[in-house]
Amino acid sequence: QSALTQPRSVSGSPGQSVTISCTGTSSDVGGYDYVSWYQQYPGKAPKLIIYDVTKRPSGVSDRFSGSKSGNTASLIISGLQADDEAHYYCCSYARSYTYVFGTGTEVSVL
Amino acid sequence: EVQLVESGGGLVQPGGSLRLSCAVSGFTFNNFAMSWVRQAPEKGLEWVTSITTRGDGTYYAASVKGRFTIFRDNSKDTLFLQMNNVRVEDTAIYYCASHSSGFPFWGQGTLVAVSS
Numbered sequence: 001q002s003a004l005t006q007p008r009s010v011s012g013s014p015g016q017s018v019t020i021s022c023t024g025t026s027s028d029v030g031g032y033d034y035v036s037w038y039q040q041y042p043g044k045a046p047k048l049i050i051y052d053v054t055k056r057p058s059g060v061s062d063r064f065s066g067s068k069s070g071n072t073a074s075l076i077i078s079g080l081q082a083d084d085e086a087h088y089y090c091c092s093y094a095r096s097y098t099y100v101f102g103t104g105t106e107v108s109v110l
Numbered sequence: 111e112v113q114l115v116e117s118g119g120g121l122v123q124p125g126g127s128l129r130l131s132c133a134v135s136g137f138t139f140n141n142f143a144m145s146w147v148r149q150a151p152e153k154g155l156e157w158v159t160s161i162t163t164r165g166d167g168t169y170y171a172a173s174v175k176g177r178f179t180i181f182r183d184n185s186k187d188t189l190f191l192q193m194n195n196v197r198v199e200d201t202a203i204y205y206c207a208s209h210s211s212g213f214p215f216w217g218q219g220t221l222v223a224v225s226s
């Protein structure tokens with residue numbers, strides 16, 4: 001199972017919006033509505049910020065939103081803030097009770 | 111407060127064995143499937159294995175199938191990962207994570223280093 005493809009890095013100015021793409025295949029992203037997104041700071045454990053493509057866990061800012069079209073899922077961070085600087089990973093169910101993560105994207109706030 | 115605390119990591123030689131543990135508190139352990147996710151140094155996340163609530167179903171990434179075994183003790187709220195015939199490429203931080211819609215709860219991770 002190959003890792004889902006994410007851009008290596010994205011950047012934006014405070015207040016702007018950025019979008020992180022996550023491209024897979026019809027056997028993972030495109031085949032199921034079970035895409036989740038994680039935020040990870042250096043040296044820390046990942047944190048779930050989006051699940052089931054569009055849903056936010058309690059306590060997660062509504063500046064984070066998710067969507068999916070075909071084999072590509074997207075995470076949108078609106079109103080970019082300094083503490084959004086982190087790595088972001090997508091993850092998808094990939095049949096037979098297996099999962100695959102994305103390659104990861106570093107978000108920089110200019 | 112939800113807590114997942116991994117232990118058992120360390121330095122192991124190629125071909126050796128190691129058992130990781132993950133002690134859980136703050137949520138009803140036997141209501142959740144559980145997983146191990148690893149992260150090699152300066153690399154991304156990799157799903158390794160998952161286990162059903164009762165332990166009657168286990169699933170593995172191709173990279174570890176046949177070498178790693180996940181199991182759980184619901185009476186002790188503890189998850190385990192038995193790692194056999196380890197390889198240099200198994201070097202990583204190993205996280206345990208609860209598993210429902212996504213992976214909502216994570217431990218702090220335990221480092222496994224495979225080297226001669």
